[in-house]
Amino acid sequence: MTGGGVRDGLRTGEVAERAGVNIQTLRYYERRGLLAAPGRSNGGHRLYPPGTVALLAVIKAAQRLGFTLDEVAELLAAGSRRHPPPDLRQRAVDKITEIDRKIADLTAIRATLAEVVDARCDSLTNCTCADCPLPYLTIGSAPRPWGDPA
Amino acid sequence: MTGGGVRDGLRTGEVAERAGVNIQTLRYYERRGLLAAPGRSNGGHRLYPPGTVALLAVIKAAQRLGFTLDEVAELLAAGSRRHPPPDLRQRAVDKITEIDRKIADLTAIRATLAEVVDARCDSLTNCTCADCPLPYLTIGSAPRPWGDPA
DNA sequence: GATAAGCCTGTACCTGGGTACCGGATGCAA
DNA sequence: TTGCATCCGGTACCCAGGTACAGGCTTATC
Structure with a gap:
């Protein structure tokens, strides 16, 4: 019954629209390590967890304030390991x-x-x-x- | 006496060193309209008026604070006409x-x-x-x- | 099952702000 | 007058942060 499994999540277009960024930017951020690679549908389409939109807002906010993408990536990464340093x-x-x-x-x-x-x-x-x-x-x-x- | 005429002024290397910028940057700024084209020696070498170093510091300061070069150029230009708007x-x-x-x-x-x-x-x-x-x-x-x- | 959105990867391009390199000409001092 | 440092213009390249496009596969709907 939870049958579909990975089936749920937002697709790139939805995330992009809600976060006010370009779809390409999502993939760019993924490459840059700012967004974790999301789950995929059986056909290979990305399915983002809902928090992604908020995360993008964090990224954009930090960026507007002069943080580089690398810095943001580091900050996010630093926190995302368990037993964080x-x-x-x-x-x-x-x-x-x-x-x-x-x-x-x-x-x-x-x-x-x-x-x-x-x-x-x-x-x-x-x-x-x-x-x-x-x-x-x-x-x-x-x-x-x-x-x-x- | 005042004989040399256009002979005096700082050369690119001197200006660059004093202002802490690259020589290429001087020429770049000239292209961008941030620095007026300076006088030239008979051989065609640039001879900058002494105020240039200070001007560069102004530019750099403004830039560090988030002004784009275009903005700086406009600000400088706005003031450099007589009977300024x-x-x-x-x-x-x-x-x-x-x-x-x-x-x-x-x-x-x-x-x-x-x-x-x-x-x-x-x-x-x-x-x-x-x-x-x-x-x-x-x-x-x-x-x-x-x-x-x- | 057909068809239009929508998404996929990959690669190329854009803007801003510089920097580097090239081959040739100048400046200046010994 | 020779010789080395400097400078010349032009072009090409670099990095950051995106954005666009091509050609093909999914997903959703009828």
Whole structure:
């Protein structure tokens, strides 16, 4: 009676539509190790477990935030072995650090942009406004102050 | 005295080294419209004005923060015409909105990661921990709640 | 059993952002 | 004037992240 066995699951088209991705992308992710190879129908069609759609959303979310597919794959893989290594937590901690840096960078440039707006700068490079904030736009790992002649 | 005329300026190698970029990248940026075509020596070698190094740092900074080269080019171009359109300010305002969205996204995922660490999740996808925060990881423009079966 | 969706594999292509290599010309110093 | 480092333009290649297409097999429906 559970007769069909592997018969149930979503097909690629359904998953793709619900997750808002291309069908090709599903196969691409499978190749990349982001999606486990799903079960197949007798005829060889993929049948995805329902959680797949949610998983894709996780992937897409992580991606929008600057994680590469390899990173996402690692994160997912790290958790998917049983008796997982303490890896996931460590990676999460590392990612948090990274994210904090990104947020700091974004915050810095946001502030600069706000000043640009505020000061009515008329150019990114040749601004003529009085106390132009632009020359102080140093963010992240800029190698040296600004027009450092050395 | 000021005799040499166009004779002065930095050569590609100098600019590249000081700015920490590849020489090819300079020419690439020139093609892309990020760097104005510099003066040339009589023999045809590029001679960059000194500000170029700073400009490259601006470009690199903007880029690290998620601006595409096209966007950077537009921003730079917008400011480099005299009697500039009020464009720069508007773009800056738009970018601020965009950045705010990114920051919000990053903050959300940061929170989730923090919970992951906190709750000792053992997997991103099959976590067995009691009050696992993962199913609630909705960020940005995810199309529908989560495992929405509809 | 016929027929249209839908899915299969494989391969090729696209965009963004660079990088590398080639053969030839320049710059500059000894 | 010779010689080596540098630079020139052009073309080709690289990686990431997808997307498209071809030719053939399944699945679902009548």
